[in-house]
Amino acid sequence: MARAIDPSSILGSWLHSHEEDTDTTTVYRRADYEFPPSRGRKGFELRADGALSEKGIGPTDRSVHTAGRWHLSEDGCLEFFAGTRGSPTRVLPIESADGDKIVVRKGSQTCTLSHGGSGAPER
Amino acid sequence: MARHARAADETATGTPKRRSCGTMQVHHRLLEMFPAFRARQTKLEHAFAARLRSAPEARTAPYKIPVVVHVVYRTAAENIDDAQVKSQIVVLNKDYRAANPDRAKTPAVWKGLVADPMVEFALATKDPQGHPTPGITRKQTTKSSFGDDNAVKSDRKGGKSPWPTDRYLNIWVCTLSDGLLGYAQFPGGPPKTDGVVILNTAFGTSGTVKPPFNLGRTTTHEVGHFLNLRHIWGDTEDCSGTDFVVDTPNAQNPNYNKPAFPHVTCSNGPHGDMFMNYMDYVDDDAMFMFTLGQVVRMRTTLDGPRKSLVT
Numbered sequence: 001m002a003r004a005i006d007p008s009s010i011l012g013s014w015l016h017s018h019e020e021d022t023d024t025t026t027v028y029r030r031a032d033y034e035f036p037p038s039r040g041r042k043g044f045e046l047r048a049d050g051a052l053s054e055k056g057i058g059p060t061d062r063s064v065h066t067a068g069r070w071h072l073s074e075d076g077c078l079e080f081f082a083g084t085r086g087s088p089t090r091v092l093p094i095e096s097a098d099g100d101k102i103v104v105r106k107g108s109q110t111c112t113l114s115h116g117g118s119g120a121p122e123r
Numbered sequence: 124m125a126r127h128a129r130a131a132d133e134t135a136t137g138t139p140k141r142r143s144c145g146t147m148q149v150h151h152r153l154l155e156m157f158p159a160f161r162a163r164q165t166k167l168e169h170a171f172a173a174r175l176r177s178a179p180e181a182r183t184a185p186y187k188i189p190v191v192v193h194v195v196y197r198t199a200a201e202n203i204d205d206a207q208v209k210s211q212i213v214v215l216n217k218d219y220r221a222a223n224p225d226r227a228k229t230p231a232v233w234k235g236l237v238a239d240p241m242v243e244f245a246l247a248t249k250d251p252q253g254h255p256t257p258g259i260t261r262k263q264t265t266k267s268s269f270g271d272d273n274a275v276k277s278d279r280k281g282g283k284s285p286w287p288t289d290r291y292l293n294i295w296v297c298t299l300s301d302g303l304l305g306y307a308q309f310p311g312g313p314p315k316t317d318g319v320v321i322l323n324t325a326f327g328t329s330g331t332v333k334p335p336f337n338l339g340r341t342t343t344h345e346v347g348h349f350l351n352l353r354h355i356w357g358d359t360e361d362c363s364g365t366d367f368v369v370d371t372p373n374a375q376n377p378n379y380n381k382p383a384f385p386h387v388t389c390s391n392g393p394h395g396d397m398f399m400n401y402m403d404y405v406d407d408d409a410m411f412m413f414t415l416g417q418v419v420r421m422r423t424t425l426d427g428p429r430k431s432l433v434t
């Protein structure tokens with residue numbers, strides 16, 4: 001099922017709003033949203049030039065950042081790449097993106113995975 | 124591994140928040156800034172493995188650790204009172220003696236794993252110069268919040284420099300940015316930043332604390348890291364990670380809020396994740412136990428790199 005997601009609606013820094021997750025969806029909100037305290041929040045920053053910074057939770061609760069590239073497929077799947085080549089390291093099937101909130105379906109079954117870097121943007 | 128430092132001050136949203144610490148994977152950063160860390164961590168893993176192969180006599184005397192709490196504040200509310208500080212020490216002494224009443228909520232299948240770390244904490248009665256002290260320092264700052272970059276641990280950066288970290292467990296209590304509840308440092312890291320940092324509204328059980336982090340469990344969790352415990356999901360998202368402890372089931376991700384038992388991931392059914400363990404990410408009232416394996420790991424630390432703390 002093709003879903004048209006406007007790329008401009010997902011640019012910027014996002015953090016996991018785990019309080020809003022459901023059994024079937026994962027919710028991200030903009031980093032400047034007033035989040036309640038948490039032991040740690042994962043997230044990602046999508047830049048217009050295709051650069052990605054993933055924010056993870058470190059082993060002592062400090063944040064850790066990993067650089068990569070991102071790509072939005074035509075069927076609304078947000079793909080993360082560790083470099084310019086290879087299969088995506090993560091695939092997020094986007095349910096909806098309204099500029100303030102990104103709702104992602106759990107599991108990547110609904111996405112057609114890119115192979116061999118064909119879906120990855122040029123550096 | 125394809126991990127790279129990210130450049131500072133890049134934010135596409137233009138948000139003024141700091142997310143620019145140039146952080147690499149925490150271990151890489153520590154390794155580069157403090158090369159002895161890798162060697163010390165490796166040595167400690169070997170000691171832990173050796174201890175698991177032996178059967179040391181049951182410990183009868185608790186490990187006693189002197190604590191200094193540094194309250195770093197800008198507003199009056201952030202300058203939490205002595206009673207709130209003391210309420211946190213009470214929680215540590217329950218949780219690290221398996222004397223917390225809520226341990227009874229442990230699912231039956233894991234009740235037999237609940238173990239007593241036998242660690243006791245007390246606010247220091249003597250300062251580094253040997254003078255009497257309440258074990259609490261108070262430092263006014265101009266900073267409205269601190270990140271997870273250790274600035275709160277430095278006089279020069281608007282925080283408070285530690286008391287000798289080989290003699291005291293240093294706990295910094297401040298306002299943290301981005302809603303972070305706390306962070307810690309493993310044994311073997313840089314002495315100048317050794318200790319734990321806790322959000323003031325999640326410290327202790329009285330005063331400014333706010334639910335659902337109002338039972339002092341953030342400090343219990345961070346002191347677990349200080350004693351070399353890892354997250355029960357092994358710090359990966361694909362079931363490949365480990366917490367180096369065999370009696371905590373492999374789990375995929377942190378659990379949040381107040382999960383319903385069982386929550387199965389990583390083929391760990393039928394009982395699923397041990398989300399009620401202090402080293403998961405659930406609410407304060409949803410975590411209440413360490414396992415025997417975790418206790419052995421902590422004791423290996425207290426008999427090894429943290430031995431100088433024990434009185």
Ligand SMILES: [Zn+2]
Pocket residue numbers: 059060061344348354
């Ligand atoms: Zn942690």
